[in-house]
Amino acid sequence: MSLKIIGGEFRGRTLRAVKGFMTRPLLGQVREALFNILGDAVVDAEVWDLFAGTGASGLESLSRGAARVLFVEKSNQALGVLRANLEALGPRAKERSRVLRGDAWEPPPLTPDGEDEEVPPDVVFFDPPYQMVDEDPARAAWRAGRLADRLAPGGVVLFHFPDGTLDEDDFDGEVEVRTWGRSAVAFLRRGRG
Numbered sequence: 001m002s003l004k005i006i007g008g009e010f011r012g013r014t015l016r017a018v019k020g021f022m023t024r025p026l027l028g029q030v031r032e033a034l035f036n037i038l039g040d041a042v043v044d045a046e047v048w049d050l051f052a053g054t055g056a057s058g059l060e061s062l063s064r065g066a067a068r069v070l071f072v073e074k075s076n077q078a079l080g081v082l083r084a085n086l087e088a089l090g091p092r093a094k095e096r097s098r099v100l101r102g103d104a105w106e107p108p109p110l111t112p113d114g115e116d117e118e119v120p121p122d123v124v125f126f127d128p129p130y131q132m133v134d135e136d137p138a139r140a141a142w143r144a145g146r147l148a149d150r151l152a153p154g155g156v157v158l159f160h161f162p163d164g165t166l167d168e169d170d171f172d173g174e175v176e177v178r179t180w181g182r183s184a185v186a187f188l189r190r191g192r193g
Helices: 028-042 056-063 076-089 091-095 130-135 137-149
Strands: 046-050 068-073 097-101 123-126 156-162 175-180 183-189
Touching (some): 028 183, 046 056, 056 123, 076 097, 130 156
Parallel strands (some): 046 068, 046 123
Antiparallel strands (some): 175 183
16 A cells, blocks of 8 residues: 655655554545645644554644644554654654554643643544444544543544444534545544633
8 A cells, every 4th residue: 555645845755554454544535635624723733643553644744734743553563664654754754753652542641841731632633443443432432532622722633433333423522523435534623612
């Protein structure tokens, strides 16, 4: 599978992919649609790429002007590919990134050096493996909602899951679900007030 960065500073750069079926990056057309919907919301944003895999969503965010991106991934194989993709983009991308090996269901509180309070994300890409969502869809929706509680005002969680697994009624609060083929993405937003 060929992955490319679609827009911004690193547009056209080819990304390495993880071998096997467990890591399933967003298809280019879906990623492009999501970034068109997000528009300038990524510029100068704090972005989390959870279940990062190849890092395609977070790297696209860096290319489009994100201030910082946190990548959280558990698989050593995926982490190796992610780090190689980040390295290929160069020092500007690396200095605006943080890669953590850990549980993307429960990302740790992130604090700037010397600070006690978490820096809330503006945009969260939440892309657990389909089989994990299928095992307990209600719990996956609840976890997405918990992430939305951690957002900065006006922020959004983009929760990617297989179409037909969940719909708007499965979530609490303001949510919109859009589908592209077999992929669905729930947009969970936090109000500005």
